Amino acid sequence: MYRPNKLMLKIIKLFYGVEGVLDEYKLQQIDRIGNNAFLILFSYTIVSNLFVSFVSLNDSQMTLSIFILVNILFSLVVVVGYIAIAMKRLNLNNQEVIAENYSQKLNRIKRRALRRGAMMTIYFWCVERFLDWYFYHIPYIIGILSFRGYLKALIAGSILGVFMYIYWRSQLKKISD
Amino acid sequence: MNKVKSYRLNQGLTQTQLAYKVNVARQTISLIENDKYNPSLNLCKQIAKVLHTDLNSLFGGN
Incomplete structure (x- = not known):
């Protein structure tokens, strides 16, 4: 099984809030959760950029401000929220x-x-x-x-x-x- | 059903002790014993070594 290097393991543990041993089961689950989070974020990026490119024709400055705010909120609430719930459900950060x-x-x-x-x-x-x-x-x-x-x-x-x-x-x- | 639990108890080890010896979380040992997770070949070999048995006895059928 693929095992990331020590630095990467530390980053993964820090990012996902894993305490203790990061074994192959946890790595496998984190891979899956991270992949899902990426798919959510990627879909959002495609749709939101398309939407903003149309809306920005009228008031680009206002649109940019709202876009930045929505991006931050989406990352924090949806993506981080999904990761936190998934990690909790599988008891990965216990x-x-x-x-x-x-x-x-x-x-x-x-x-x-x-x-x-x-x-x-x-x-x-x-x-x-x-x-x-x-x-x-x-x-x-x-x-x-x-x-x-x-x-x-x-x-x-x-x-x-x-x-x-x-x-x-x-x-x-x-x-x- | 694998025989990790019976071999572990025969050796007088707790899940925590076995987990420590093979460098995984206790939760992972519990999942393996309950057939809820298929460990990698490498981990299977490590568990077999710690429990002084071979892969076939531990994870083979019957």
Whole structure:
């Protein structure tokens, strides 16, 4: 059976949220789910591009804005939604933990969620400073002194951290052995 | 019906232990034992090796 290289395996695990061993059964199912997701996305691309090419004759700027928004929504809601449901249904991202290791695993998840939240806080802050500078010509130094900027980044990071903790915790499954 | 479960129990292994030895998830062993997944030849060979038997006894008919 075809087995992707180590880097590809890491990307697949990260993208599909697979914890633990990525064995041949999981790879086979992920191949199938990914293939279906591609078919959905490809069909959407063909239809939407055709539709937009006709509609854009009247108001191209407005059409472009709506097209970008719909594309993002479609990818996030339909494609990611399909992948998440399919993965959940087959229990592919379940993580089985022995009862005595459960609290240890829970602590590890807390630390991981905290790290992810901190990364999001930094990322959000940097992106917001860049967007302020790019669109509104606000110098970086003003952004550094803005308390609101820090607060917004902290809120975004906290939301992601809490969400990731809940998500990872929902994947944990306690087993007796 | 394959005989993975009976050979595994004969060896005194749990599904988790067997899964660890052949580097797959416990869920995969469970699916193989219940004939819900056809493993690759390579995995069959690994399982047979761990359970100290041959492919024919493990996955052959009868």
